[in-house]
Amino acid sequence: MGAGLPISIMEPLPERKQLAVAQILKQGRDTLTAVQTADPSAAKGRLREIRRYAADHLPLLLERLRQTLAARYPGLRVKFAATAHEAVDYVRSISRGTTVLTNNSAVVSRELKPGLLAAGFRVINSYAYEFETKQKGIADYWDLPRLLDRNLAVRFDVSRRMAGLEEAEVIREYTALLGVNALAAEDGSVFFLQHFTNIARDLHEAREVVLVAGLDKIVKDAEDALFQTQCMGIFGAESMLFEVQPGAGQKAGEAPGELPASPPGVARGLHLILLDNGRHDLLAGKYRDLFLCIGCRACNQRCPVRHSFAGADYVWTPRNYLKQFLDGKSSSIDTCLHCEGCRLACPLEIDLPHLMWEAKLDYVAKHRVSLGHMVLGRPELIARAGSMAAPLANAALRVGPLRRVMELVPGIHREVRMPAFHRETFAAWFARYGRKGQ
Amino acid sequence: MRKVAFFAGCFVNYYEPAIGKATFRVLQHNGVEMVLPRQVCCALPMVSKGNAKGAMANIKENVASLSAALEDGCEAIVVTCSSCSLMLKRSYPHFLPTDDARLVAAKTRQLSEYLLSLAAAGELVPPSSPLVTTVFYHLPCHLRAQGAEVVDQSLEFLRLLPGLTMKKVAGNCCGMGGTYGFERRNFKLSRAIGAKVVGDVLATPTDRVVTDCGLCKLQIESGAGVAVSHPVMLFQEAYGLNGSEADRGVRG
Numbered sequence: 001m002g003a004g005l006p007i008s009i010m011e012p013l014p015e016r017k018q019l020a021v022a023q024i025l026k027q028g029r030d031t032l033t034a035v036q037t038a039d040p041s042a043a044k045g046r047l048r049e050i051r052r053y054a055a056d057h058l059p060l061l062l063e064r065l066r067q068t069l070a071a072r073y074p075g076l077r078v079k080f081a082a083t084a085h086e087a088v089d090y091v092r093s094i095s096r097g098t099t100v101l102t103n104n105s106a107v108v109s110r111e112l113k114p115g116l117l118a119a120g121f122r123v124i125n126s127y128a129y130e131f132e133t134k135q136k137g138i139a140d141y142w143d144l145p146r147l148l149d150r151n152l153a154v155r156f157d158v159s160r161r162m163a164g165l166e167e168a169e170v171i172r173e174y175t176a177l178l179g180v181n182a183l184a185a186e187d188g189s190v191f192f193l194q195h196f197t198n199i200a201r202d203l204h205e206a207r208e209v210v211l212v213a214g215l216d217k218i219v220k221d222a223e224d225a226l227f228q229t230q231c232m233g234i235f236g237a238e239s240m241l242f243e244v245q246p247g248a249g250q251k252a253g254e255a256p257g258e259l260p261a262s263p264p265g266v267a268r269g270l271h272l273i274l275l276d277n278g279r280h281d282l283l284a285g286k287y288r289d290l291f292l293c294i295g296c297r298a299c300n301q302r303c304p305v306r307h308s309f310a311g312a313d314y315v316w317t318p319r320n321y322l323k324q325f326l327d328g329k330s331s332s333i334d335t336c337l338h339c340e341g342c343r344l345a346c347p348l349e350i351d352l353p354h355l356m357w358e359a360k361l362d363y364v365a366k367h368r369v370s371l372g373h374m375v376l377g378r379p380e381l382i383a384r385a386g387s388m389a390a391p392l393a394n395a396a397l398r399v400g401p402l403r404r405v406m407e408l409v410p411g412i413h414r415e416v417r418m419p420a421f422h423r424e425t426f427a428a429w430f431a432r433y434g435r436k437g438q
Numbered sequence: 439m440r441k442v443a444f445f446a447g448c449f450v451n452y453y454e455p456a457i458g459k460a461t462f463r464v465l466q467h468n469g470v471e472m473v474l475p476r477q478v479c480c481a482l483p484m485v486s487k488g489n490a491k492g493a494m495a496n497i498k499e500n501v502a503s504l505s506a507a508l509e510d511g512c513e514a515i516v517v518t519c520s521s522c523s524l525m526l527k528r529s530y531p532h533f534l535p536t537d538d539a540r541l542v543a544a545k546t547r548q549l550s551e552y553l554l555s556l557a558a559a560g561e562l563v564p565p566s567s568p569l570v571t572t573v574f575y576h577l578p579c580h581l582r583a584q585g586a587e588v589v590d591q592s593l594e595f596l597r598l599l600p601g602l603t604m605k606k607v608a609g610n611c612c613g614m615g616g617t618y619g620f621e622r623r624n625f626k627l628s629r630a631i632g633a634k635v636v637g638d639v640l641a642t643p644t645d646r647v648v649t650d651c652g653l654c655k656l657q658i659e660s661g662a663g664v665a666v667s668h669p670v671m672l673f674q675e676a677y678g679l680n681g682s683e684a685d686r687g688v689r690g
Contacts, residue, residue: 304611304631337615337624338486340524340583353583354532357485364488376617377487380479383452413625417660419453419652426451426458430474 004163005073005270006189006222007211009200010181010229011159040234044347047231050224051292051348054216055283061218062274065185069272073164073188077271084277087212088115094208094271095121095175100259102126102202106179107295107320108212111277116177126176126198156193156233158226160200165270168204171262176206181232181294182225183213189222190272191229207262210271215279216291228294235347236296278327287326287355292348293319299352302341318342318352325359333360334373372411383421390423440561441471442514442552443507445500447522448479449652457518460674461549465516467677468556468563472516475507480522483616485529497534500526505538508545515546518670520581520650521616523548527584548581548650549670550595551588557598565676568601572644576635576658576666577609578651592650596669599676606642610634614657629661636661648672 054061069078077094081087091101091112101121103109109125116123178199182191190211192199203209219225282291299318300306306316318336325333333356342352369377386393396402403414412418442465450458465472477500484493504515504526517523526546530539547555556562573596582589596602613631618624635654639647639662647666649655655666 302611304613305627337611337613337618337628339579339611339615341579341611344583354529357529360488361485361490364490369488372621373487374489376620377484377489378492379448379483379617380452383448387452407622411622412620413622416620416625417656418620419449419656421452422455424455426446426455427474429455429459430462 005076006187007162007203008158008189009160009192009194010156010233011194012156012233043231043234046227047347050219050228051294054219055288055291058215058283061185061220062215065188065218068186068188077269078274079271080274082276084111084115087112087273087275088119090273091116091175091177091210092119094269098173098175098207100124100174101177102174102206103177104179104198108179108214108275109177112177126202156230162203165209165268166204170205171207171266171268172205172259173262174206174259175208175210176202177210177212178202180211180213180217181229182219183217184220184222184225185218186221189225191225193229193232207266208269208271210273212273212275214275231347232294232296235298286358289350289355290319290323292350296347298345298347299342301345304339305335305337322352322356322359333363371409375410386421387423387425390421394420439469439471441473441512442516443475443504443512444472445477445504445515445517445522445526446474447517447519449519454652457668457670460670461518463679464670464673464677467679468561473507473512475503477503480525482521482525486616494533497530501530501534501539501542504542508541514552515542516549516552517546518549518650518668519652520548520578524580524583548584548588548592550592554591554595565599566678569599569672569676570601571646572603572605574639574642574644574647575604575607576612576647576649576654577607578649578654579611581650582609596648596672599672605644606638608635608638612654612657614653616653619657632657632661639664
């Protein structure tokens with residue numbers, strides 16, 4: 001049972017929630033003002049240090065963690081999985097007959113899901129399940145308008161500490177696969193951020209509990225792990241709402257609560273998968289900064305196209321959109337419109353806009369660019385030609401036939417209002433008048 | 439005498455020379471000499487559409503020419519387009535990590551930033567008469583991306599005009615994203631994103647709608663059916679400088 005492995009669940013502090021809800025009830029939701037706020041810049045600074053350390057010392061942290069786990073928790077079954085495939089094989093080997101598996105909305109869940117489905121598992125997202133079945137409770141819990149914009153930082157703290165799996169009255173026949181938020185190399189302690197009750201329930205009821213830590217989740221010590229998990233809540237709180245909108249694509253499927261109880265006396269299993277799946281490679285290349293990401297989803301807050309990151313099963317953020325593309329799982333990086341909102345919102349200042357561009361340029365270097373982008377990627381050529389033929393070009397752009405051709409060839413929508421060319425460019429005007437000082 | 443280099447960008451050069459002319463007149467009115475170094479497209483649209491070769495050529499050409507202008511005594515590179523200024527400031531050193539590119543980045547100023555620095559030095563000529571007008575200001579994403587200070591300055595800049603009342607500052611993305619919104623496959627999405635800004639413009643009647651970005655301007659104009667002008671046009675008018683009716687951008 002992996003005796004004693006410290007597992008902590010963090011949640012928003014209840015008094016903060018109550019305070020905010022009381023204020024809404026008393027004064028109406030539009031009047032909600034600052035309750036309190038931690039200094040986000042101080043938090044960002046510390047988080048950056050934690051993440052840089054994790055990125056710069058991965059081999060050291062991994063070795064330390066392995067030694068700690070072997071020495072302190074000999075009963076814990078630890079699997080190092082180089083690929084998602086290896087992780088899935090391990091899950092299959094320990095599931096002993098049950099093909100029902102629940103997971104949370106962590107990035108690793110998305111990585112492992114296709115393999116689990118192919119291996120014959122029924123995969124239930126217990127997070128989405130709770131959303132669909134407990135609308136009222138969740139509304140009370142989360143329906144705080146624009147938390148961060150209103151300077152209302154919800155504080156997160158540890159609500160529950162466990163040492164290994166607890167004794168359970170009813171054990172149910174399923175495997176719970178839980179992506180962790182942070183894992184401390186020094187003492188092996190594991191941290192989860194919980195918004196609903198799914199993590200606690202899975203830890204309590206599932207016959208096999210598989211904790212999955214991407215290598216990027218390993219930090220130095222328990223203090224750092226706690227802080228990183230807290231930041232996940234502080235910076236990501238509002239973005240959670242985007243993902244749990246009804247009809248946003250989650251398919252919870254079967255309720256874990258309705259699963260059959262295990263026979264009396266059955267032993268529960270606690271496992272820890274350390275998942276690489278490209279993380280070492282990520283550190284070695286130019287997309288290294290993606291390793292710094294804690295998965296808080298703050299990048300979603302301002303993203304104007306977040307609903308268009310297609311296939312919204314699990315968590316779709318600009319970051320995950322890019323990662324999906326880099327992993328060869330999607331063929332387009334053109335949904336992003338480069339407003340740079342993600343970079344501004346990221347507590348780690350990951351330069352997603354430049355990384356998206358790098359990805360686009362890398363892709364174009366290997367494949368052909370579309371005809372539309374070939375034209376739009378040469379704006380001055382078009383502008384020069386248009387200016388030379390200015391009155392005629394402007395008139396032609398207003399009529400149907402040319403616009404239909406433009407829609408077919410470079411793919412410019414026929415209803416778009418095009419800017420009008422000027423026969424005399426600014427440079428030409430300046431050459432005539434500017435130097436004389438009109 | 440102060441001297442600056444103007445980076446016009448494609449929008450001003452080919453589509454709205456009036457903004458460049460107004461910039462020249464406003465700078466001249468403040469005793470600042472403006473030069474126009476040899477220049478090509480800032481390369482932002484080229485990078486975003488995957489034209490790496492063309493983009494690098496343009497970045498190198500602009501860096502060579504603009505850094506030479508700085509060496510030649512220009513104290514800043516002044517830009518009126520918020521996407522060009524973001525590109526020069528942020529992406530030039532990223533794609534071309536040279537000292538010259540870093541120098542160009544460090545010396546690039548959005549026009550509002552530059553004129554406010556004159557105001558801070560007590561050198562900005564105050565407008566002779568108040569410009570009594572109400573304004574809806576749309577903050578372009580690429581100006582916000584330049585940092586909170588630049589955002590503050592772009593608002594402060596307009597508030598330098600006596601008589602001007604800022605009725606609304608809107609910061610939602612307009613959805614145009616350069617030529618993103620031109621593309622057939624993005625058109626509906628682009629319009630849907632822009633609906634918030636367009637709705638705000640329609641719900642907040644003002645004498646003028648003002649923004650620094652030419653593409654935001656296009657999106658708002660075609661969605662809300664009102665003329666949108668660049669901040670510098672208001673300065674030109676407040677100074678009583680030459681500018682045609684069409685340049686002034688009073689809501690029709």
